[in-house]
Amino acid sequence: MPDRKPIPCGAPRTTPPRAPARPAGRKRGHRQSASADRPEGVGAWPKRRVLLLNTTFEPLTALPVRRAIVLIVCGKAEVVHGDSAGSTLHSATHSIEIPSVIRLSRFVHVPYRGRVPLSRSALMLRDNHRCVYCGVRAETIDHVVPRSRGGSHSWENCVACCTRCNHRKADRTLRELGWRLPETPRAPRGRHWRLLAGATDPDPLWLPYLGEVSSH
Numbered sequence: 461m462p463d464r465k466p467i468p469c470g471a472p473r474t475t476p477p478r479a480p481a482r483p484a485g486r487k488r489g490h491r492q493s494a495s496a497d498r499p500e501g502v503g504a505w506p507k508r509r510v511l512l513l514n515t516t517f518e519p520l521t522a523l524p525v526r527r528a529i530v531l532i533v534c535g536k537a538e539v540v541h542g543d544s545a546g547s548t549l550h551s552a553t554h555s556i557e558i559p560s561v562i563r564l565s566r567f568v569h570v571p572y573r574g575r576v577p578l579s580r581s582a583l584m585l586r587d588n589h590r591c592v593y594c595g596v597r598a599e600t601i602d603h604v605v606p607r608s609r610g611g612s613h614s615w616e617n618c619v620a621c622c623t624r625c626n627h628r629k630a631d632r633t634l635r636e637l638g639w640r641l642p643e644t645p646r647a648p649r650g651r652h653w654r655l656l657a658g659a660t661d662p663d664p665l666w667l668p669y670l671g672e673v674s675s676h
């Protein structure tokens with residue numbers, strides 16, 4: 461019987477099998493050839509990612525579309541939301557709705573993995589895409605203590621900022637300018653931040669499952 465790990469479990473069954481079953485004892489998740497991964501006729505997979513939820517609806521990670529469809533086809537996950545654009549993949553005999561959010565059929569325990577890496581997209585989400593100084597839409601990242609003054613590139617020293625404030629601030633400190641931060645910047649907590657750190661443009665359908673996003 462299939463193992464309990466969620467990914468991967470083999471090729472999507474969108475075309476009739478044309479090769480014998482995989483060899484016994486094959487290592488899970490390794491040595492998958494392109495032909496095994498990609499059913500004929502499907503062509504290029506969309507580059508978007510799919511949000512994978514645990515059975516508890518806790519966000520786990522963002523998967524490539526291909527891997528998400530493998531989980532669905534293998535019965536290891538179910539579609540929670542289809543792609544907001546209603547996209548489908550077509551093979552010779554089947555069409556498959558592209559998912560945006562899927563949920564595992566069995567609970568998986570994922571150990572906490574420490575500090576979330578700093579990325580532009582995750583920082584913008586932490587600060588709600590708003591300039592921390594004036595509140596307009598942020599377009600850039602400001603180092604609160606300028607890097608030229610020894611400031612670090614870290615969650616604690618980076619904030620979302622508009623171009624205007626960034627230019628006004630230049631290489632000065634807040635004390636020199638008489639500016640204040642509405643709150644002390646800090647690294648976001650929660651496992652789902654890890655996936656957001658690598659997602660440049662998360663589907664709005666994901667947001668209800670990323671409930672801690674706007675809490676600092």
Ligand SMILES: [Zn+2]
Nearest residue numbers: 591594622625
């Ligand atoms: Zn501003």
